[in-house]
Amino acid sequence: MQANRIIGVVAIIGLVGALAYGLKLAYTPQDERIQGQVEAREYNISSKVPGRVEQVLVRRGDKVEAGDLLFAIDSPELSAKLMQAEGGRDAAQAMQLEADTGARKQQVMASKEQWLKAKAAATLAKTTYDRVEVLFVEGVLARQKRDEAFTQWQASKYTEQAALAMYEMASEGAREETKAAAAGNARMAEGAVNEVSAILADSQMRAPKSGEISEVLLQPGELAPSGFPVVSVIDMDDSWAVFQVREDQLKDFKMGQKHLIFIPALGGEYEFSITHISVMGEFATWRATESGHDFDMRTFEMELRPVKTIPDLRVGMTALMAQ
Numbered sequence: 001m002q003a004n005r006i007i008g009v010v011a012i013i014g015l016v017g018a019l020a021y022g023l024k025l026a027y028t029p030q031d032e033r034i035q036g037q038v039e040a041r042e043y044n045i046s047s048k049v050p051g052r053v054e055q056v057l058v059r060r061g062d063k064v065e066a067g068d069l070l071f072a073i074d075s076p077e078l079s080a081k082l083m084q085a086e087g088g089r090d091a092a093q094a095m096q097l098e099a100d101t102g103a104r105k106q107q108v109m110a111s112k113e114q115w116l117k118a119k120a121a122a123t124l125a126k127t128t129y130d131r132v133e134v135l136f137v138e139g140v141l142a143r144q145k146r147d148e149a150f151t152q153w154q155a156s157k158y159t160e161q162a163a164l165a166m167y168e169m170a171s172e173g174a175r176e177e178t179k180a181a182a183a184g185n186a187r188m189a190e191g192a193v194n195e196v197s198a199i200l201a202d203s204q205m206r207a208p209k210s211g212e213i214s215e216v217l218l219q220p221g222e223l224a225p226s227g228f229p230v231v232s233v234i235d236m237d238d239s240w241a242v243f244q245v246r247e248d249q250l251k252d253f254k255m256g257q258k259h260l261i262f263i264p265a266l267g268g269e270y271e272f273s274i275t276h277i278s279v280m281g282e283f284a285t286w287r288a289t290e291s292g293h294d295f296d297m298r299t300f301e302m303e304l305r306p307v308k309t310i311p312d313l314r315v316g317m318t319a320l321m322a323q
Helices: 002-027 076-101 105-137 143-172 176-201 247-252
Strands: 033-046 051-056 069-074 204-206 211-216 229-246 258-263 268-286 295-306 318-322
Touching: 051 076, 051 229, 069 229, 076 176, 105 143, 229 247, 229 268, 229 318, 247 295
Parallel strands: none
Antiparallel strands: 033 229, 033 318, 051 069, 069 204, 211 229, 229 295, 258 268, 258 318, 268 295
């Protein structure tokens, strides 16, 4: 009986002690943790060229370096436009060359021959007129003959002047204004070729940053509208943790502060620094302890970036931070 009493007393004492310890734990203030998640910079790679996806060289999970070819777009319509632009450029350059070079040697020679021919005719007409004038003065020929000879001489003289002008124009080549216009047309045609070539070059899309392929949205053979993303690249070197903080908690966080954040998926704490705080469009309702004093408080979004690179960090991982 004595032993049973002792055992009963010890049991009661143990039960009371356990109950007291439980009450102590229940009423001891616990550190409040704010839950967030890990995010990272994502690049949606698209092409300005509308067309059919010719090939996709990556899959989800692939590691890529900046400049690696990701996919190619086939656009026969754009290739045809490039051919048209190149044809227009070649024609404009030929016109510019013609304007700069001037008339062909054969044309210049022909113009010179026409001038010499007209000059000889004018000389003959002048000689004929002089002879007729002598005969007219002597009274041998009528005035009508003299006037006809004079008219032929004048006509031959003007014909010679016109032929000389044509010869000089052929020798000098095109006017400066014509050359400038031809050069302008050539530059405009070259610009059209460069424009189409630049768009066509955008059909071969490369990674803008090193990272990991997170999504492949289109497969070879599917149509890709202009600007529609085909591949997404995520850069874990540019990652951060995002938390939603109530307005009454914001006093404990300042820009540039460093905090330890626990990442359950990695099983460790890591140092992060607050880099951005901004108000959100949502509201978090906080109820006051006194009845009749309820009010709404704004929710702020806070971003913290790791001080050092964290191996194996992934987007979507839970992040826990003590307030």
